[in-house]
Amino acid sequence: MREQYGRKQLIFRWGIRVFFAFFLAFLAETALNYPAFMQGYGYEDLSPQFVSDNGHLSISRVFEEPRYVKKLLLDGTFEKNPYYTVRLAVLNGFGAEETIELEDRANSIFEQAFTNIGYTVKSIEIIFEDQGLIQIDGVSISNQATFSNYRLFFFALIFFSLILIFTERKLLLKHLEWLYGGMALGFGILLISISGPQAVTWDEEAHFTNAYVSSLAKNDTRDLAAESNFSRVAVTVNTGEERILLARYMDALSESSMEEDIPWNIQAGVRQRLIYFPMSILMWLARCLHLPFSVQYAAGRMGNLLFCILLNMIAIRLSQKKVLLTVIALLPTLIFQSCMITYDGVIFASLTLGVVLCLYMRQHENMKRKKSLCLFFSAVLLFLWASLAKPVYLPAALFLLFPLKSIIGRCPEKQKKRIKKFTFVIAVMMLLAAAGFAVWLILRITGGNLLVAADLRGGTSDVAAQLTSILQHPLSFLKMLLGEILTMDNFRNFGDPSLNRYLVSNLMFLNLYVLGTLKDAWSLILLPLLAMVFLASPEKREIPANIKAVRITALLTVLGSALLIWLSMYLFFTPVGSSGIEGVQARYFLPLALPFACLVQNRRICLKISELRYRQIALTMTLLLTAVCVYQGAIAGRVL
Numbered sequence: 151m152r153e154q155y156g157r158k159q160l161i162f163r164w165g166i167r168v169f170f171a172f173f174l175a176f177l178a179e180t181a182l183n184y185p186a187f188m189q190g191y192g193y194e195d196l197s198p199q200f201v202s203d204n205g206h207l208s209i210s211r212v213f214e215e216p217r218y219v220k221k222l223l224l225d226g227t228f229e230k231n232p233y234y235t236v237r238l239a240v241l242n243g244f245g246a247e248e249t250i251e252l253e254d255r256a257n258s259i260f261e262q263a264f265t266n267i268g269y270t271v272k273s274i275e276i277i278f279e280d281q282g283l284i285q286i287d288g289v290s291i292s293n294q295a296t297f298s299n300y301r302l303f304f305f306a307l308i309f310f311s312l313i314l315i316f317t318e319r320k321l322l323l324k325h326l327e328w329l330y331g332g333m334a335l336g337f338g339i340l341l342i343s344i345s346g347p348q349a350v351t352w353d354e355e356a357h358f359t360n361a362y363v364s365s366l367a368k369n370d371t372r373d374l375a376a377e378s379n380f381s382r383v384a385v386t387v388n389t390g391e392e393r394i395l396l397a398r399y400m401d402a403l404s405e406s407s408m409e410e411d412i413p414w415n416i417q418a419g420v421r422q423r424l425i426y427f428p429m430s431i432l433m434w435l436a437r438c439l440h441l442p443f444s445v446q447y448a449a450g451r452m453g454n455l456l457f458c459i460l461l462n463m464i465a466i467r468l469s470q471k472k473v474l475l476t477v478i479a480l481l482p483t484l485i486f487q488s489c490m491i492t493y494d495g496v497i498f499a500s501l502t503l504g505v506v507l508c509l510y511m512r513q514h515e516n517m518k519r520k521k522s523l524c525l526f527f528s529a530v531l532l533f534l535w536a537s538l539a540k541p542v543y544l545p546a547a548l549f550l551l552f553p554l555k556s557i558i559g560r561c562p563e564k565q566k567k568r569i570k571k572f573t574f575v576i577a578v579m580m581l582l583a584a585a586g587f588a589v590w591l592i593l594r595i596t597g598g599n600l601l602v603a604a605d606l607r608g609g610t611s612d613v614a615a616q617l618t619s620i621l622q623h624p625l626s627f628l629k630m631l632l633g634e635i636l637t638m639d640n641f642r643n644f645g646d647p648s649l650n651r652y653l654v655s656n657l658m659f660l661n662l663y664v665l666g667t668l669k670d671a672w673s674l675i676l677l678p679l680l681a682m683v684f685l686a687s688p689e690k691r692e693i694p695a696n697i698k699a700v701r702i703t704a705l706l707t708v709l710g711s712a713l714l715i716w717l718s719m720y721l722f723f724t725p726v727g728s729s730g731i732e733g734v735q736a737r738y739f740l741p742l743a744l745p746f747a748c749l750v751q752n753r754r755i756c757l758k759i760s761e762l763r764y765r766q767i768a769l770t771m772t773l774l775l776t777a778v779c780v781y782q783g784a785i786a787g788r789v790l
Contacts, residue, residue: 175305404443545710666783
């Protein structure tokens with residue numbers, strides 16, 4: 151009877167929290183629609199004035215009385231996805247007049263173009279640079295009240311997370327992995343829903359190609375919707391209406407193309423099928439259920455999200471650095487990588503869990519031998535899986551030496567010999583693989599073929615020719631390599647130099663790529679948060695015995711992977727003979743977060759706060775950064 155009463159009380163308590171979170175979210179959504187409630191109207195034709203000058207088209211309208219404009223709609227036909235500028239004379243909150251310019255892009259596959267305005271407007275002017283690319287049939291404005299389910303869910307998620315952080319003491323202290331799982335799942339589902347069936351992250355079109363082809367059977371026919379993603383034909387949309395139009399277009403394109411019996415010209419190898427397994431398996435399931443293409447795309451992203459969350463939850467559960475892993479995994483870039491079609495999230499989760507398992511076995515040396523062997527081979531598989539995608543992280547496998555030493559020391563003499571032989575065989579196989587790659591390159595060079603392994607995206611890069619250049623100028627190469635690493639001037643996530651000026655920390659942790667990066671001012675919160683979780687603790691914790699060995703291993707891992715990252719970018723993505731390295735991005739160093747934390751851990755920096763308060767502060771700061779980044783990048787301007 152008492153257990154039943156306690157269960158009802160628990161359900162009631164959680165129900166009240168959910169209700170309160172959605173009530174606050176409803177209030178926030180109502181406040182955002184306040185201008186529409188005060189001065190609301192549906193789409194109205196502007197009957198604007200059209201002026202043509204030197205090939206430009208200018209569409210203008212001056213209002214008799216200032217009007218709040220929420221959205222602008224252009225009806226017509228557009229060729230080559232033309233850009234247009236919206237110049238506004240607006241009244242700010244103080245009643246003063248200002249001039250604002252917005253730039254947007256029309257999409258040739260639609261007959262409508264939407265632009266979010268959100269100002270009290272006195273006059274409006276729309277300028278197309280090339281009149282020959284467009285035919286405008288009508289211009290409309292709207293200030294309609296629209297309650298967005300995405301925005302409502304976003305606010306509810308934020309309020310509910312804050313309620314849990316400050317009321318659920320047991321969840322925060324003993325089950326931190328479940329709090330991470332719930333928050334990551336909420337943000338991930340939100341980003342998946344808003345992003346639409348198109349590439350929005352680093353090279354997602356290439357990752358989608360591999361994941362989609364890996365999910366196909368031999369008798370599957372060509373899908374034109376998938377093919378358009380391979381070549382990134384679809385233009386990025388930036389409003390809720392355009393996202394809906396894009397999903398409908400891709401779904402229709404997929405249905406019309408499934409009748410064509412044309413074989414794929416892309417073959418997925420074993421490597422691709424292994425790396426993209428979490429994404430391709432749900433794509434395959436969605437296609438078997440004959441779901442629309444937009445749902446298939448979302449299913450692939452959901453497979454990645456669920457897999458990454460599962461691995462990260464296990465890592466947080468077993469790790470002594472629970473707060474550190476929770477904070478890093480909840481920051482915007484890791485959430486984004488985990489819910490898009492890319493193997494970056496899988497690499498982080500696999501490497502992190504592999505290191506955690508090695509440190510866990512080192513801490514619990516007296517565990518049963520079967521369990522230790524099981525955990526050891528799980529760590530081996532995780533390191534191999536991550537290295538399949540990016541071999542530059544292979545130095546992290548040095549952490550396997552800790553459990554291996556313990557396992558060998560506890561085994562009978564016969565089994566010691568077997569394990570040593572098995573380890574020797576693995577080491578020899580790795581050396582042979584590296585030697586085989588080197589021989590392959592040498593044979594190509596001696597055969598006169600200096601155009602092997604070039605960058606498939608174009609350019610003048612070539613591995614063999616670059617190696618030849620390095621061997622001919624070793625001192626110049628070493629000088630350039632050290633200079634690039636020490637200056638850190640080549641951390642680039644965008645092609646536009648103006649966007650590359652963000653701090654490295656913001657590019658690493660607060661970056662949603664084309665959806666947006668938080669400006670450098672947010673580093674005033676981010677950097678103290680990182681210092682707090684990497685360097686400080688709420689009390690003087692015991693440092694594990696023989697910490698020097700862990701630090702040396704962590705140092706070799708960080709330095710080894712960092713050098714391989716820079717070297718690989720120089721070989722594969724930098725023009726031959728260049729005096730600088732191109733392509734190095736801050737996000738490449740995220741999987742090294744835990745080894746770096748092992749390197750800098752200490753008992754000297756101690757905060758005079760309780761463990762509970764320490765976790766509340768860290769998670770609140772993390773939630774703030776993630777909420778602001780997701781709202782600015784994915785919510786504002788991209789929902790109805």
